Amino acid sequence: MGEGGMERYRVLMFCAAGMSSSLLATKTMEAAKDTGVELQMTLLSAAEANIYNFEENPVDLVLIAPQVRFKKRSITKACAPYGIPVEDIDTVTFGMVDGKKLFEQIARVVRR
Numbered sequence: 001m002g003e004g005g006m007e008r009y010r011v012l013m014f015c016a017a018g019m020s021s022s023l024l025a026t027k028t029m030e031a032a033k034d035t036g037v038e039l040q041m042t043l044l045s046a047a048e049a050n051i052y053n054f055e056e057n058p059v060d061l062v063l064i065a066p067q068v069r070f071k072k073r074s075i076t077k078a079c080a081p082y083g084i085p086v087e088d089i090d091t092v093t094f095g096m097v098d099g100k101k102l103f104e105q106i107a108r109v110v111r112r
Contacts, residue, residue, distance in 0.1 A: 008038040009110050010058070013089075014046050014075060015065035020097060024089075027099025028106070039103070046071045054082050060110045062086045063102075066094050085109050 009032070015021035025041045032039035042059075044052060046068035062079055064072050069088060076086045087109055093101045 006036055006038045008040065009060050009106060010040045010042075011061045011063060011106055012042050012044060012052070012059045013063040013065060014044055014049050014068050014071060016046065016067040020094070021065055024094060024097050024099060024102060027097055028102045029099070031100040031103040032106075035103070035107075037103075037107070039106070049075050049078070052078070054079055054084060058082060059084060061106060063106075064088050066091045085112075 013021060013025060021043050025043055029039045029041060049071050062075060062084055064075065064086065066089060072086065072088065079086050087105065089102060090105070092098075093105070
C-alpha cells in the first residue's frame with residue numbers, strides 16, 4: 001500500500017529509452033491516479049536488463065516495449081526466481097501512447 005492507503009504498484013518498463021516511452025509512462029501514471037492507484041514506473045534501456053537486480057529492487061510487473069521484444073526471454077529468465085510477471089506492451093497501445101489501456105493491462109496482471 002502506498003501513502004494514504006492507496007494501492008501501489010511498482011512497474012519496470014524496458015524500452016529503447018526513447019521519448020515515446022516516457023510519455024507513455026506519464027500517461028499511464030495519470031490513468032492510475034484517476035483510479036486511486038499510486039503507480040511507480042521505472043524506465044530502463046534494454047541494455048540495463050542484464051544488470052538490474054530484481055532481488056534488491058523487486059517490482060510487481062515488468063513490461064517490454066515493442067522495440068525490445070528480443071530481450072523478453074532473458075528478462076523473463078531473470079524475473080522467474082522472484083515470481084515477477086513479464087508482459088509485452090501491445091504495439092497499438094504503445095504507438096497510440098494509450099496510458100489508460102496500458103494501466104488496464106497492468107492492473108489486470110498485478111491484481112491476479
